[in-house]
Amino acid sequence: MDRPDWAPKDVDIEKASAARLYDFFLGGSYNFEVDRELGRKVAAVAPGVYDFTRLNRAFLRRAVAYLCDQGVDQFLDIGSGIPTAGNVHEIAQKANPDARVVYVDNEPVAVAHSDLLLEGNPNAVAIEADLRDPDSILGHEKTRQMLDFGRPIALLTVAVYHFIPDSDEPLALAARYRSALPSGSYLALSHVTMDAMGEQVRQLIDLYRDSQNPVTARSKAEFTAMFDGFDLVEPGVVFTPQWRPESPEDVGPHPEESAVYAAVGRKP
Numbered sequence: 001m002d003r004p005d006w007a008p009k010d011v012d013i014e015k016a017s018a019a020r021l022y023d024f025f026l027g028g029s030y031n032f033e034v035d036r037e038l039g040r041k042v043a044a045v046a047p048g049v050y051d052f053t054r055l056n057r058a059f060l061r062r063a064v065a066y067l068c069d070q071g072v073d074q075f076l077d078i079g080s081g082i083p084t085a086g087n088v089h090e091i092a093q094k095a096n097p098d099a100r101v102v103y104v105d106n107e108p109v110a111v112a113h114s115d116l117l118l119e120g121n122p123n124a125v126a127i128e129a130d131l132r133d134p135d136s137i138l139g140h141e142k143t144r145q146m147l148d149f150g151r152p153i154a155l156l157t158v159a160v161y162h163f164i165p166d167s168d169e170p171l172a173l174a175a176r177y178r179s180a181l182p183s184g185s186y187l188a189l190s191h192v193t194m195d196a197m198g199e200q201v202r203q204l205i206d207l208y209r210d211s212q213n214p215v216t217a218r219s220k221a222e223f224t225a226m227f228d229g230f231d232l233v234e235p236g237v238v239f240t241p242q243w244r245p246e247s248p249e250d251v252g253p254h255p256e257e258s259a260v261y262a263a264v265g266r267k268p
């Protein structure tokens with residue numbers, strides 16, 4: 001397969017990636033034929049995937065706006081993805097021009113495009129690192145320069161833990177990140193479930209096995225356990241459109257069709 005000019009040299013263009021599939025479902029153009037091919041197969045058996053991604057992205061935007069309202073001005077966004085409409089630094093720096101953001105992703109296309117977008121922005125950086133290696137993120141020179149771990153930080157792990165299999169111990173990882181955050185910090189999380197839309201999500205999981213990022217769906221109880229050590233803010237654990245919607249119409253009659261749980265917690 002031909003490598004487009006904009007593709008970083010170290011990117012795997014033979015196998016679809018979660019970052020580029022997500023970009024494809026959101027209507028972006030930073031994806032390869034291999035991603036589009038798998039994306040079309042997923043959409044054929046799980047047409048809800050367009051809503052899963054769009055509603056997840058809308059949750060992220062509302063969560064960041066909420067966190068800004070709480071006075072948070074530091075964000076660590078792990079599994080940040082390829083920049084698209086409503087990026088975290090855009091929302092946060094609109095609310096507070098001094099807000100600081102560290103984006104982290106292990107997908108080279110995501111990091112390269114974040115770097116491009118952030119050129120000339122002194123308060124936001126992107127690093128290529130893996131959620132499963134907390135020390136490489138928490139101890140990264142750029143993280144330490146950008147974020148003050150003596151003041152509240154919002155950790156965003158939105159739509160990323162479902163790419164972490166049980167064998168990589170997601171709860172232990174969540175605990176490690178929690179321990180690094182000072183009191184008053186927040187955690188925003190969303191995660192695919194099979195509690196609703198079970199058949200479509202099952203088919204999606206089957207197809208994502210052919211990508212670089214196999215998916216593990218988790219139940220409401222498993223999702224809630226990731227907030228151990230945090231106090232959930234209202235409305236608690238809900239489907240993405242139900243989390244502080246801007247209007248009742250945004251929730252619609254079947255919020256469970258988003259297939260993604262969402263919540264925000266505060267570390268006491």
Ligand SMILES: C[S@@+](CC[C@H](N)C(=O)[O-])C[C@H]1O[C@@H](n2cnc3c(N)ncnc32)[C@H](O)[C@@H]1O
Pocket residue numbers: 018019020022056057060078079080081082104105106107110129130131132157158159160163164213
């Ligand atoms: C579905 S996208 C979500 C993007 C963004 N957080 C959002 O919710 O709009 C998931 C992102 O997580 C990244 N990702 C998956 N596994 C990761 C890991 N182990 N470490 C860092 N990033 C990871 C993928 O590359 C992808 O960009």
